[in-house]
Amino acid sequence: MAKKVAVLAVNPVNGCGLFQYLEAFFENGIPYKVFAVSDTKDIKTNSGISLTVDDVIANLKGHEDEFDVLVFSCGDAVPVFQQNADKPYNIDLMEVIKAFGDKGKIMVGHCAGAMMFDFAGVTKGKKVAVHPLAKPAIQNGTVTDEQSEIDGNFFTTQDENTIWTILPQVIEVLK
Numbered sequence: 001m002a003k004k005v006a007v008l009a010v011n012p013v014n015g016c017g018l019f020q021y022l023e024a025f026f027e028n029g030i031p032y033k034v035f036a037v038s039d040t041k042d043i044k045t046n047s048g049i050s051l052t053v054d055d056v057i058a059n060l061k062g063h064e065d066e067f068d069v070l071v072f073s074c075g076d077a078v079p080v081f082q083q084n085a086d087k088p089y090n091i092d093l094m095e096v097i098k099a100f101g102d103k104g105k106i107m108v109g110h111c112a113g114a115m116m117f118d119f120a121g122v123t124k125g126k127k128v129a130v131h132p133l134a135k136p137a138i139q140n141g142t143v144t145d146e147q148s149e150i151d152g153n154f155f156t157t158q159d160e161n162t163i164w165t166i167l168p169q170v171i172e173v174l175k
Contacts (some may be wrong), residue, residue, distance in 0.1 A: 003068035015045030030166035074111035
């Protein structure tokens with residue numbers, strides 16, 4: 001039976017990245033639910049496309065055991081994360097990432113995904129790929145210059161243009 005995926009979509013989310021994951025999951029019969037890192041299910045892509053996703057991150061918190069995989073879909077909200085770190089949805093974000101990571105679940109992310117995993121304290125001893133501008137922020141994991149890294153249960157890429165380098169392996173472990 002396919003693993004169940006919780007997809008986190010920041011607001012605004014990088015649509016190119018998000019839609020690559022969703023299309024791959026849909027085409028391969030992998031069940032997923034998209035959670036907005038927001039206080040509303042109505043979010044936008046960084047190009048302005050309006051989306052209504054399945055739920056909000058507050059409703060994932062405490063239900064991490066219902067999912068096998070966490071996907072962090074990056075977007076334009078991440079560069080201003082520090083200014084909004086105290087918002088309830090960002091506190092929930094960090095707690096959810098930590099819960100998935102502490103349970104050893106599969107963690108997938110692109111762009112600043114590895115940085116968010118690192119902020120949550122779950123990358124210790126893991127090699128990660130992250131957007132080049134986010135490299136200095138990695139404190140716990142080991143950042144590489146590779147387009148993508150697969151290290152145990154961690155699947156990370158530098159940006160949305162390199163997601164394709166890990167998607168076949170992600171799909172394989174999810175089926």
